[in-house]
Amino acid sequence: MKRDADVIVVGAGAAGLMTALRAAENGARTLLLDSQERLGSKILVSGGGRCNVTNRDVTERHFHTSGPVGVVRRVLQQFTDAETRRFFEAMGVPLKLEETGKYFPVSDSARSVLDALLDANAAAGVQLRQGQKARSVAPEGEGWAVATGDRTWRGKAVVLCTGGLSLPRTGSDGSGYAFATARGHTMVRTCPALTPLRGPGGWPADLRGITLPVQLRLYVNGKRRAEYAGSFLFTHFGYSGPAPLNLSRHYIREGWESEALRVGIGFLPGWSPERVTDWWAQRAAQSPKRAVSNVLDELLPARLAEALCELNEVPGDLPLGQTPKGERNRLLHSLTQFDLPVAGYLGYEKAEVTAGGIVLNEVDANTMASKLAPGLFLAGEILDIDGWLGGYNFQWAWSTGTVAGRGAAAYTGR
Ligand SMILES: Cc1cc2nc3c(=O)[nH]c(=O)nc-3n(C[C@H](O)[C@H](O)[C@H](O)COP(=O)(O)OP(=O)(O)OC[C@H]3O[C@@H](n4cnc5c(N)ncnc54)[C@H](O)[C@@H]3O)c2cc1C
Structure with a gap:
């Protein structure tokens, strides 16, 4: 069966935008699907509309998980807060440090962060499809099939970046958890966090x-x-x-x-x-x-x-x-x-993040690849992790997105 892409990324929030960009930069034909017509609503409301992109001091100690902290440390090492700052600067979004240790765009506008990510994805050749809610994500032959109601998308690898349950009106309705558990992954009970x-x-x-x-x-x-x-x-x-x-x-x-x-x-x-x-x-x-x-x-x-x-x-x-x-x-x-x-x-309507999610130890910290289903990758808030207030949750999205995008591209042989 003809493939639509090498890598299909499900969910175009912070983690999905970063994952798709990294996969495409590493040579993979990349398709990015999101259920929403309007993308990036959560980025736009973040940090009071200013988007607290990262923090001056990011370590594994600023995160909570039931899993091993070594996984958190390893993931953060592969794309650090300093690299995040250089990454956004290079895209024309310089950041400024505030007294609290939080970094915001100099523009004070979350829109500048979202636009830069969307532009970078477009420039890297990522195909973006909005209004495509994944109903099932399942292995098919040597690859993966993502069914979105009106059609089925096929790729060699798939990355779940569907987030958690917080602020459901932005499209984060927890539907990605079922795709992972259907492949044998384990869920840590979720609850609202930063609420x-x-x-x-x-x-x-x-x-x-x-x-x-x-x-x-x-x-x-x-x-x-x-x-x-x-x-x-x-x-x-x-x-x-x-x-x-x-x-x-x-x-x-x-x-x-x-x-x-x-x-x-x-x-x-x-x-x-x-x-x-x-x-x-x-x-x-x-x-x-x-x-x-x-x-x-x-x-x-x-x-x-x-x-x-x-x-x-x-x-x-x-x-x-x-x-x-x-x-x-x-x-x-x-x-x-x-x-x-x-x-x-x-509840989740007011919570900034979701605690709990897919068990961290079930992914390889060097690639974000599922240890249970070959060709499946996970990034962002879908995992069993929640950071402190202060830019940590976005840093997790940028770091896991970088690792997963590179990992998925390598898996497809790119
Ligand atoms: C009000 C608010 C303010 C915040 N402020 C900050 C801040 O300043 N700094 C910070 O670090 N963190 C902040 N956060 C937290 C941060 O926004 C999240 O941790 C981060 O966005 C998670 O990224 P993600 O890509 O993993 O998930 P999400 O951003 O939740 O993205 C998931 C995406 O997947 C899509 N999706 C879900 N299911 C499907 C499906 N079945 N098919 C297709 N698409 C699907 C959704 O539409 C969505 O676009 C804030 C959160 C909120 C709610």
Whole structure:
């Protein structure tokens, strides 16, 4: 049967665009299929429309997987964050480093990233077919057949770049998992990750819109299981910002095993309880008549200080010198070790990534080839991996895409 291509890439998100480009650059006739008519919607909304392309510091420690970290390290080594920066610069998309360690295009436009990738694919000769949702991906003779409803596409190798389940309106509906499991691959249970947490409501003051740096910790049966420092945002439904988003995957997955979860928040990152006590004692000695809320305003946004006073039943106008020891201790404790009420989390519609997926150990880290089905390759978020907030998930897409594209081209003899 005549082949449409050497390599068929299913899914034209970040990983698929990179995979197809690398396969074509390495001489393979490459076909890139996507279910959507409008490509790259997820890239366009990423990073608040600016696309956080990578990070200053990318290591395997910035990723979560149930698989071996050695696989993550090996994949990242083959296309590093530095190479990502040079790659985008060479395509006319210079990147700038922000204080947080994140790299964004100088243009501040995700569109420039998407356009550069699409242009590079076109220049490399990749055939792109939109509105082609793969219904089955199966071996056929010496190659692979991808059926998309109205027709069947044939190639020597196929690369699954269908992503996970997050932001399903962009086309990532998890359909690729079934193609891999049908070939014997194993799934690690998925859940939303990098997703906001729900609060129970009922804070004494309206804290919506307050952003501050915090230290966020997850305790399971009293033992600390995860900790993130970073920005924290009170929203109308609960909590967002880097620290809660990073913590969410732990909160969700630990919740499968245990109901004894507690989220602790330190509103003064880096401050020990002793330092807080000393700070208070100094203020109380200097100005015993100063009101409690007034002194707390030195450290916290006023509305939050007011809420903590109310929750601890300390009148904000109470003079420092007249605050009973018990109330003072409670209040000070809440500055560094407050129990944050969490009532749940937002689902895949709001999650930036999907945790879980196809077991990492079932692919060869040097090629992203399936160890179970010859000619099948996997790249991107379909795999059992999720990165921290900060450009890590795109870096995974660029790195796995590079490795898979080269690997698939080599497999076809190109
Ligand atoms: C709101 C938001 C903001 C984000 N911001 C950032 C950021 O700034 N930095 C960062 O590093 N990460 C960010 N991420 C995460 C990042 O976008 C993803 O990790 C990355 O896009 C995953 O790439 P992928 O190609 O593996 O999967 P996806 O981007 O999900 O692409 C999968 C593609 O496959 C197609 N597809 C699926 N099934 C089929 C099928 N059966 N047939 C044909 N096509 C199919 C889909 O239409 C889609 O185009 C963000 C995510 C979201 C949701």
